[in-house]
Amino acid sequence: MSDLKSTGPQAAAAPPPAGEPGGPVLAADGTPLKRSLNRALRRQKLRALMLIAPLLLFVLLTFIAPIADMLFRSVENQIVSETLPETVVVLHSWDSESGEAPAEPVFDAFYVDLFLAQEQKLHTRLGSRLNYEKTGMSSLFRKSGRRVGKFDTDIYTDQLIALDPSWKDPATWVAMMADSGDRAALPFTARTWDRWVAYLATEGDDPAKTKIEDVLFTTLYLDLRATNGSGASDARITQAAQAAAGFETVSLRDQFADADKNWMDPEVWGTIKAFSPRYTPGYFLNSVDMQKTPHGIETRPENQQIYMMLFKRTIFMSLVITLSCVMLGYPVAWILANLPTRTANLLMILVLLPFWTSLLVRTSAWKVMLQQQGVINDTLVWLGIVDDADRLVMINNQFGTIVAMTHILLPFMILPLYSVMQTIQPTYLRAAKSLGATNWTAFWRVYFPQSVPGIGAGSILVFILSIGYYITPEIVGGTTGTFISNRIAYHISSSLNWGLGAALGAILLAAVMLLYWAYDKVVGIDNVKLG
C-alpha cells in the first residue's frame, strides 16, 4: 500500500528534462524509471486485488457485516426513544430519586406516545424490551394499550365540538395544520398531527377523511391552555383558547393510575428513564451480572448471577479439553508420522472417519456409551467392578462434556501435529542418540521442541472451536457442563433478548482475541504451523 501512496505526489510533479545530469534514471518511454516501475507494480496489485475481490466481498457481506450488525445490537436501544419520543423529553427533568411518579406533563406526553404506539402495535414490542429490565412491564404495556383508546379524554372532543362543530371535520384540521402560524400556536398538536399523518400514510388512509381521534383534541386543549392560541390565524383557535379556561378537564395521571396502579410506581418510570438513551450499556452490564437501575449501576442479586460463572467455566473447560486433546493426540500423531506411508494412510482414515460423521450422531453415541444404563456402565457391572446399585454418573455433567468434546475435536489436534511431525527428520533423533542421549533426552531435547509449532496450531484450533461450542454441551452437559454459548443460543432463539445475546457474544469474542494476543506474546504466532 505504501508504494501506491508514494506514487501520488511524484506523479503530480513535472518530470525533469530528459538527459539532464543528476536527474532520475529514465525508462525507455522517457518517464522516470521509479514512476513507471511504480505504475507497473500498482497495476499488478490491482490485478491481485481483483482476483481476490469476489472472496473479499463475499466475506465482507456474509461474515463481517452480520457480525458487526449483531455486535451493534449489544448497545443499540433506540426502541424507547423512537416509541415514546415525547415522553422521553419530558421525563428528562423528572428526578427518579424523588420517590414519586412523575407529574401531569409526563402523563400527557405518554398518553400521546402510547396511543400512537398502540395504533401501530409497537407498544407490546416496547413492553417486551423493558420487561428484560423490569418484571411486569410486558403486561403493563399490553394492558394499558388496550385501555388507552377508552380514556375519558373524549370530554375535550365533546366540548370543542360543542363550541364549533367544524372541529369534527378532518379537512379543517388538514388546512389548519398546513398553516405555519397555527402550527406555531399549537406546537404539541402539530407534532402529534405529523406523527398521526405519517401513520395514516403507512395504512394508506387519507387524513382529510379519517376521524379526528380524542388524542388530537387533548393535545389541542393542552396547547390552548399553554399558548393561549396567540399568533394563530384560524379564528376557531382564538375562540377556543378563550373558552378552554372554563373547560371541564380530566387528569391523564389519574386515568393511567386507574388503568393500572403500576403507573404510580416510580420504579416503572425510573426504568423507562434509565433506558431512554439511544445507546445503552445495559446489555453489557447484564452480561457481567450487573444491572442498570434507576439508581445507578448495581450488582445483580446473588441468586441471579450466572454469566461470570459461565464465562469462567467455558474458558476452564475449553482449556481442559485442549489439554486432553494434546495428551491423546500427540502419541497418535507420532505413530502416524513414523509409520510407513501405506499403514499411516490407513490409520489416517480412522482418524478422519469420525470427522466425516455427523456431529449429532457422534454426540448421541456418547450418550449411549456413558449413560447409567449405557454400554460402559453395563460392562463394568457385568465385570463386577461397579455395583449395580451405584452405577457411575458420567453424563449430564462436566465429565460428559469433556469426554464428548475431546473426541469430537481430536482430529483438529492430530492433523496439524501430524503434518508438523512429518517434516521432522528422523536423522536428528539418531544423531542425538549416537551422541549419547537416552531415549527420553533425545525425545525431550531434540524431537519435542521441533513439534511445538504443531501443538500450538492444534491448541489454538481446538481451544477456539471449543470455546464457542454449543450443541454437544447442550446434549451431554446437563446443568454443570453447559457453556456460555448455550445461554447465547437461549437468548437468540428463545427469550429473544438479542441485545443480551449480542453482548455475551461480544465479550466472548473479546476474550478469544485477548487470549490469542497473549498467546502471540508468550509463544509467538510465527511458531504456529499447520503443515
Added chain:
Amino acid sequence: MKTKFIAALAASTALLAPMAMAEDMATDMTLVSWGGAYQKSQVNAYAVPYMDMHPDVKVVWDESSNEAVAKLRAMNEAGNVTWDLVDVVASDAIRLCDEGLAMEIDPDTDLAAAPDGTSAADDFGDLLVSDCFIPQIVYSTTFGYRTDLVGDTPPTKICDVFDLEAYPGKRALEKRPINNMEWALLCDGVAKDEVYDVLATPEGQEKALAKLDTIKDSVIWWSAGADTPQLLADGEVVMGSTYNGRLFSVIVEQKQPVAMLWDAQVFDLDGWIIPAGLPADRLARVKDFVMFATDTQRLADQAKYISYGPARDSSAPLVGKHADLGIDMAPHMPTDPNNATNTFLYNYEFWADYRDDIDAKFQAWLAK
C-alpha cells in the same frame, strides 16, 4: 336483445369470478411445523385432503417451529418473509403478536363456523388466547413412569415426583422454570388457585426452588421433547415429564412398560399464526387453507394420528379411532374426563411477565 346480452354478460362474469379468484391465489405454500409424528398428523389430516381438492397447489414443509419466533423476527428485519403459515405454541403466538410479526385474524370471517352453525369464536372459546392465534390442539405436559421400576404402588399424585423415598431413582424434568415451579409449589402445600400469586413474589420463587432442591440431585434435565421418552425407554429415569403425545407413542406404539400420571397435567395450546406482511396472493391462498384446515372435521381427523385434543368444542364428539392401530383415541386425550380430574392451564399472562426474571433465577439455581 340488449337485455339478453347483459344477462349473458352477467352470467359469464359470474362464471369467471371464482376462476379469477383462484388465479389470484399463490400456488406454493410454505408451512412450518415441528416435524416428527405431529407434522405427519398435519400432513395427513390437512395438507393431503387440501391438495386433493386443489391439485395445482404445492405445499412445502419446514421443520422450524422450534426457532420460529427468532427466525420470523430475522425474516421480518430482512424484509423477506418466506413462510406462509407457522405452527407455534400459544405463548410464542402471543409474543409474535406482541412484536407485530404475526397477523391479527378475525375468527368469524377467517375461520369456518361449526357444522351446527356455532360461530368459530364461540367454538374455540377461551382458547383464542391472542388476536393472532388460530388454535389447533390442546396438549398437555405431564408425567410418565416406568411401571416396572416403581414397585407395587405406582405413583398417582404429582407430589410422588418429589418423593424420593417411595420412588427412588432419577426423574426427567424440563430445563426451564415453566411448569416445574408450579408443580413444586403445589407439592409444597400451596393451594392450586394461589400458585401464581405465590410465584409472583421473590419468597414464593425461593420456596419453589427450595422444593426443587430436594430432588435436584436426582433430576436429568431435558430440553427436547424426545428426551424423556428415550430416557424412559432406556430405564435411565423412573419418571419424567414430557408432552402427552410423546408418551402415547412410547406406551401404545412402542409398547414400552410406561404409564401415564395425568395428575396436575398442564394444558397448553398449539396452533397456527399467519406471518404479518404477506403479499396478497399468498395471503389469499393461506387464508383459504386455514379456513379448510381448522374446520371441525379436519381438527377431529388430526386426532386419528396423534393423541392431542382438537381445539374446537364441536370436534370432540367426532374423534374416532387411531388410523393404524384402530384403538379408540378418546381415552388417550388429555381432555378426557378421566384424565382431566386435576389440571392446570398454562398461565400465559403470568409467564409473559415473569419469564425473564424467573428464568434468570432458575438458571442460576441450576448452575449452582
